[in-house]
Amino acid sequence: MEKPFSRRDFLGIRDLSAEEIIGVLNTAENFREINSREIKKVPTLRGKTVINLFFENSTRTRTSFELAAKRLSADAVNISVSSSSVTKGETLVDTALNLDAMQPDCIVVRHSSAGVPHQLAKVSKAAIVNAGDGANEHPTQALLDAMTIREHKGKIEGLEVAILGDILHSRVARSNIHLLTKLGATVRIAGPKTLVPENFRHFVGSGLAVCPHVSDAIEGADVVMILRIQKERMDSAYFPTLREYSIHYGLTNERLDLAKQDAIVLHPGPMNRGIEIASEVADSSRSLILDQVKYGVAVRMAVLYLATGGG
């Protein structure tokens, strides 16, 4: 049987083939069962060390990676920026080399700058897993989104997926666009003109459309993916007020009615209720936001297993 994945580092969806993506997803499917056991632990990565190196705040992703490592019996160490030497002036590469000298098997890294995991992969002996780098990629998020879609739609190929909101700053959008188009879905993006890069239609080839308004993107969609308004990245005036954003771009029941009757709603979290997504939508049965979080642990178990298991 073909190995699902034979790379050491897990840096992004962009470089992966459709076969590799499916291989990782299938592996993740088989880890799900462990998370519903009474004893949620297998001895697979006993003696391996995973360092979660987070230069950016994160509760969900960091907890998810930590649980994934622990459920595989790896030792997980969390480093967040406030407690690291970076604040004392150490360069990124020096930080990586110092951690490397302690011989971890895997470093999970999140950073506000694109390309940091790729840079670390060049100097580190440990496997590097990208947990989000700037506006570039968030590959495990795209995988857990894909798992949620597959679970509810049975497939990805041929689906129409609307991705709405702040595309410009969104690594979630980039990873998802790569993944979904590679697996044969059509992706339609829309949002405030200031937050939707026009040149996006060139960057993955076919399967991507930029829509003039969110309603155009939602119409007939099988999946509606809402992005978070990243207030912390709003360094200039992209739209007048949050209230205005909510009126023109927020996902309400009324807008969702334009999608297919059985359309599902995804959001990578944390949600800004009443801004990009109305509470009535977030709390409806079409919203699978908590499923996404649940599947995230299985996806990260699979990624850690593939990055550190065996050879």
Next chain:
Amino acid sequence: MADQYGLIEKSKIMDSTRMKRALSRLASEIVEDNHGVEGLYIVGIRRRGVPLAESIAAKITELEGEAPLFGIIDITLYRDDLSTVGANPIVNRTELDHDIEGKNVVLVDDVLYTGRTIRAALDQLMDFGRPNRVQLAVLIDRGKEHRELPIQADYIGKTVPTKRTEIIKVMLKEFDDEESVWIYEKPSS
């Protein structure tokens, strides 16, 4: 004649009929020893133990008029050789949907050789609860001298004394379009 892996075919030790008879006998022995299907839990070890376990469970149902509990174990995550087998053996799903607490579990595999697979299966089983007892049924036992752990089978289809250079292949229609058991030899290189 060498096959695609360069193995030399030596002899066929069981055909489909003999396999069926052996599995029927194992099924009878299991119900006799466990006094029926009450609390009996047949668990196949992936991959080739699963169709064999299904056959045994079907035979037991036929004999007793009632089906035993059935489950599947994938031992990949419990292997002790993850760092030596090369990157990432494929992980498949474990399906133990019924509680194993207090049950009489019979693990089923195709070949008993070093005993390491069974060790992994036992460890995994214990993570699911405390069975009343665990037994082992195998179609082929390659002989005690190969064992690397103190593990023996309770129900054996056929004992086949083998050399270390030999390989036993259990062909099943689910995977190979035929049912038979063969001995192969690794060519001396």
